[in-house]
Amino acid sequence: MLPPFVAAILAFSIALCFVRKVGKPLGRLMPREETSALSEIDFIGRPVRFVTGEATQGNPAEARFVDEFGQAHYLRVEPDDGSHVFVRGQTVLIVARVSASLYRAIKSPRHE
Known part of the structure; x- marks a missing residue:
């Protein structure tokens, strides 16, 4: 077993890569907030x-x-x-x- 501090750093770096690679293409598919309201x-x-x-x-x-x-x-x-x-x-x-x-x-x- 890894010490908690080392496991946290490893998990954070893997999660960061995952979010970057998956989040960008997924963001293009998700609906965006758009409004046609005028002040x-x-x-x-x-x-x-x-x-x-x-x-x-x-x-x-x-x-x-x-x-x-x-x-x-x-x-x-x-x-x-x-x-x-x-x-x-x-x-x-x-x-x-x-x-x-x-x-x-x-x-x-x-x-x-």
Whole structure:
């Protein structure tokens, strides 16, 4: 019989080799954790299209965009500038998050 200390070192080195050789190929077969969730801060800088109503400052309307994962997001959006009015079908650019469900937007330079 080997002394416990020597047996532990021998077992550890054999286990390390085994895990390295078997773990890598096995890891390719195992499912990975993937998510398509976006943080609300990721909404800033995205173009959205108004789907209902007319938005003025202090009176938001509902806007929608589809992310890169194909998930539709609906937001309450109001103009960043009080002199603008956004109407249904208009595309705007999100520039700020006011609260959990309220965002501010400007006219989209690409969709005018």
